[in-house]
Amino acid sequence: MSYEEGLRRKDLLGIQQLGVDEIYAILDTARNMKQVMESGNKRTAYLAGKSVVTLFYENSTRTRASFDFAAKYLGASAGALSSSGSSTAKGESLLDTAITIDRMATDFLILRHQVSGSPHYLAPRVRASVINAGDGCNEHPTQALLDLYTMRDRLGRLHGLRVAIIGDISHSRVARSNLWALQKLGCDVRFAGPGTMMPRFIEQTGVTRCRSVEEAADGADVVMGLRIQLERQAAGLFPSVPEYVRYYSITDEVLAHAAPHALIMHPGPTNHGVEMETSIVEHERSVIHEQVTNGVAVRMAVLYLLNLARNRRQRGARSA
Ligand code: CP
Numbered sequence: 001m002s003y004e005e006g007l008r009r010k011d012l013l014g015i016q017q018l019g020v021d022e023i024y025a026i027l028d029t030a031r032n033m034k035q036v037m038e039s040g041n042k043r044t045a046y047l048a049g050k051s052v053v054t055l056f057y058e059n060s061t062r063t064r065a066s067f068d069f070a071a072k073y074l075g076a077s078a079g080a081l082s083s084s085g086s087s088t089a090k091g092e093s094l095l096d097t098a099i100t101i102d103r104m105a106t107d108f109l110i111l112r113h114q115v116s117g118s119p120h121y122l123a124p125r126v127r128a129s130v131i132n133a134g135d136g137c138n139e140h141p142t143q144a145l146l147d148l149y150t151m152r153d154r155l156g157r158l159h160g161l162r163v164a165i166i167g168d169i170s171h172s173r174v175a176r177s178n179l180w181a182l183q184k185l186g187c188d189v190r191f192a193g194p195g196t197m198m199p200r201f202i203e204q205t206g207v208t209r210c211r212s213v214e215e216a217a218d219g220a221d222v223v224m225g226l227r228i229q230l231e232r233q234a235a236g237l238f239p240s241v242p243e244y245v246r247y248y249s250i251t252d253e254v255l256a257h258a259a260p261h262a263l264i265m266h267p268g269p270t271n272h273g274v275e276m277e278t279s280i281v282e283h284e285r286s287v288i289h290e291q292v293t294n295g296v297a298v299r300m301a302v303l304y305l306l307n308l309a310r311n312r313r314q315r316g317a318r319s320a
Helices: 020-038 062-073 094-102 118-125 141-155 173-184 213-217 230-235 241-248 288-319
Strands: 051-056 077-082 108-113 129-135 162-166 188-192 222-225 263-265
Touching: 020 062, 020 141, 020 173, 020 288, 051 062, 051 094, 062 077, 062 108, 062 129, 062 288, 094 108, 094 118, 108 118, 108 288, 118 129, 129 141, 129 288, 141 173, 141 222, 141 263, 141 288, 162 173, 162 213, 173 188, 188 213, 263 288
Parallel strands: 051 077, 051 108, 108 129, 162 188, 162 222, 222 263
Antiparallel strands: none
């Protein structure tokens, strides 16, 4: 592989900081990583001798497991910590926990935390490369990258795509990372959702705020649902689940407004019967399960390219 200049940074904190060339380097590298995944022998030595630790303060299935598999497929040692089983439960701070893991000669620290900006706070304070696996409502960069990978893989391009994102935009780090990524790559992004789940002044980002799901889906190449955070129902963000379903669920009728080739996407986990029925999750145009597979390839690419950047920095430091 030859992506020596692929990433120009120690950490992957968000899509906002990435250049377009860096995004394409990740997507191109992920294509090679997917071939590794599909080969008879998934174990490579690209990260042999390196260590990867996932530090998750929020629940996860896809992100955590895929980083774990990505590290193992690259030949690294992988460890995992969560807030419930660690000394966080005894009151240890995020910074003390991160420094403790860092001092075990960790090369990559994958952080998911409920507070926006947590990975940005840790990154300059540890030697390990920090990868943001979701920080509060801010960003989920590797989710957006795997979404881009899936769109490009299926539709053959990114520039000029019309992408409808539907649901709880306000609380969604997936929506934010996708917005920054899709806009950088020249896509037309449309949001639809209840007014109480739509950030104020969102139009100032250049996104089109639609009054209905049908308007958002009109001519779309991609229709993406977001998880409705039912745990936030107590906050009264929408009157009831049946009313949400009536106005915002992705149905066959909604899809009829989209382009005939439109992809159905969802970052997962999905509330079946809320964001979409099971028949839409399993629809012939749904790529939701492919997104999961592509997530491993994209995370392998991120680890691989950040490792090259680490090696370059270490060589530079030695020769200085
Ligand atoms: N899409 C996503 O981040 O899923 P998990 O919460 O299962 O990691």
